[in-house]
Amino acid sequence: MIFLAEWWDVRDLGNAVGALLEWLGDHGPDWLPYIVSAVVGSITIVVFLLTSLLVFAWVERRLIGRIQARMGPNRVGPWGAFQSVADAIKFVTKEAITSANADRWVFWLAPILVVVPALVVFAVIPFNEGMILADLNVGVLFLVAVGSVTAIPIFMAGWSSNNKFSLMGAMREVAMLISYEIPLVLALLGVVIFTNTMRMNGIVGWQDEHNTWLVFLQPLAVLIYFICGAVEINRTPTDIAEAESEIVAGYHTEYSGIKFGMFWLAEYFAGFAIAAIIATLYLGGWTLWGLEEWVPGWMIFLVKLYGLFWFFIWMRGTLPRLRIDQLMAFAWKVLLPLGLINIFFAGLEVLLWQENDLPAEAVLPGFAIANLVLAVVLIAAWAQLLGRGRPQYRPTRARLVKELGAVIYGEEA
Amino acid sequence: MTMKSEPFVVNVGPQHPSTHGVFRLRFTLDGERIVDAEMIMGYLHRSMEKLAEGRTYIQNIPFTDRLDYLSAMSNNLAYCMAVEKLMGIEVPERGQFLRVIMAEFQRIANHAMAIGSFAMECGVWFTPMMWMFRDREKILDLFEMTCGARLTTNYVRIGGVSFDIPPEFMPAATALVKELPERIAEYESLLLENEIIVVRSRDVGVLPPELAIAASTSGPVLRGSGVMWDIRKADPYAAYDRLDFDIPVGTRGDCYDRFIVRMEELRQSVRILEQALAMLPEGPASVEVPLALRPPVGEAYARIEAPKGELGFYLVSDGSPHPQRFHIRSPSFINLTPLRDMVLGLTIPDAIVTLGSIDIVLGEVDR
DSSP states (O other), X not given: OGGGTTTTOTXXXXXXXXXXXXXXXXXXXXXXXXXXXXXXXXXXXXXXXXXXXHHHHHHHHHHHHHHTTSXXXXXXXXXXXXXXXXXXXXXXXXXXXXXXXXXXXXXXXXXXXXXXXXHHHGGGOOSSSSOOSOOOTTHHHHHHHHHGGGHHHHHHHHHHTTOHHHHHHHHHHHHHHHHHHHHHHHHHHHHHHHHOOOOHHHHHHHHHHTTOOHHHHOHHHHHHHHHHHHHHTTOTTSOGGGOHHHHTTGGGTTOOHHHHHHHHHHHHHHHHHHHHHHHHHTSOTTOOXXXXXXXXHHHHHHHHHHHHHHHHHHHHHHOOOOOHHHHHHIIIIIIHHHHHHHHHHHHHHHHHHHHHTOOHHHHHHHHHHHHHHHHHHHHHHHHHHTXXXXXXXXXXOOEEESSXXXXXXXXXX | XXXXXOOXXXXXXXXXXXXXXXXXXXXXXXXXXXXXXXXXXXXXXXXXXXXXXXSOTTTTHHHHHTTSTTOHHHHHHHHHHHHHHHHXXXXXHHHHHHHHHHHHHHHXXXXXXXXXXXXXXXXXXXXXXXXXXXXXXXXXXXXXHHHSOSSSOOXXXXXXXXXXXXXXXXXXXXXHHHHHHHHHHHHIIIIIXXXXXXXXXXXXXXXXXXXXXXXXXXXXXXXHTTXXXXXXXXXXXXXXXXXXOOEEEOXXXXXXXXXXXXXXXXXXXXXXXXXXXXXXXXXXXXXXXXXSOOOOSEEEEXXXXXXXXXXXXXXXXXXXXXXXXXXXXXXXXXXXXXXXXXXXXXXXHHHHHHHHHHOOOHHHHHO
């Protein structure tokens, strides 16, 4: 059993699999390692996502409980830790109703398809140097392509339910996803301009090599990507497609049981995917300035991933929801132009750097400071330009009076 | 190519997460824009006014608890004031102050719910609601301490109140009144200064003062439209004429103004409570009234500034132990009437925020 030679090396869980594949390649037909690696990789990703989900469904409820000055789940197991198991059992055992007027096939297919994109994204995410299912040379392009597929199953769900609220939710979701896809791509382009590669591991390697994270070189892009990501995964403040107080539950109003469970699952998976992409592209992935020599890289990566997901939970516990037209206007009027300007400056900087053959240690800190200043100035100037500082959007207080009878309607406060 | 398009009818309610009960709105939409709105009420009609005619004056007090079940104290107060007016009963000074204390605590509890659910309509994920529940809970604890009930209190009685406050009430109430301004500041930093709340509710659901007056609205809905009107000052009852407080008014009549008016009323209620708790006189809390009341033939209308607006009871007595006519002027119902004019041309999210800013309780709308 030669493939178990280095199994104890936890720094790279890929070692054992690598050894197995090598052994298989030597002793079996040529195609066998491909099949085995695909099966092992996909099972690992699914298991990882499901365990993360079980933990984070509980963490989210406890955290939001804390934000809301209440206990959160505390009945099932110690501190309610098995609450997500109980929830999972409930999802599986409840009746999955198909309403009479639904388009049966599409109605059934949508919850299955909706999980796929979020799962497939993880194929190109490097958990460690060797722990990547498919190190595509067009990794970033793959992310964008797969991420935008989500719109289709969601529209299928909304359409097939034959419910007006569902249809409205689905329409909103599609409009939102398509609009936010553009600033999202622009934010990713900044990364590609700097690293000159679309391979995910290449981008991580670039950050490792230059001893910096792209979050410092592209602060504006990170912000844009984070906002777009929050929109894609449909959580407050951008949960417009399933706005509970307006359109009941949006596209999954008619779903129940495990079919609803799949949508819920997909939402979490997509959240993990967005967090993983930010961690990889902007926060150095599995590297941490040399610490990866001592601590397994996948642990560093997971800490970053969960930390980012924690931000999504925090946002959900605090912010109100925007209206659909406000959210769309934000994409087209704010994120898109800012993303374009950001790319222009990124290109200019790289050109300056490469043409003059300057040393990286000298230029990168300069770029970092320049881009941070640029981000702050741009955001402030753009807000001013769009009139966010106009008096009607300033919070006011009620005027206090003692006498009665008069009308002060229309007077400025 | 021209596309065939037609208006689209959506029923919001009677089962919908944000109709505050079984209220139904029938929206005709052009895209997402509302071209027509129809309000359909009556799903919670319990025939209260007719039922009351078969019961004695004292038996009717628990009915009033079930009107606006979030502010039972105020409802009791308004009804008892009407009966006292009919009978010519004078309530002792301590009873008057206890009524003010309870009514103002009730106002805070009600506005906490109103602001919390308004924030939920704006899409916050329960957080303000839960924070508000935390303080409302303490107020309900005070009610429980005094009369044993938390929600349907049945506390204010004809001629006074049912029980004088227990000795542990004063320390608890004073501590709560000390704590509340800090809490209100917390809510203001979370909600009032929140950019998203401002853009969601500013210039949405505008109710011009002419319409507000013509539709006979009252309470925060009227004051949000910039009309300076408060029955506590216009027609003082209980002990309000001896207390110093201000009336918060808005200037634009939109959802945000109605919300900030309620926010400020929380502070003013705390101010009233501070004074009333300090001024609470000694002496009897109520006068003895016979159990079988037979008011003289006549009629009476008493009104108070309930948390939701002007709550009035109109009673006609024919000399028997039962009222011959028992009419409720309920603020929720009347504040709801201009809703159609407020939401026309808006989208569904805005209409929901507008409905949330009116603050209705279906028990009172349908009676």
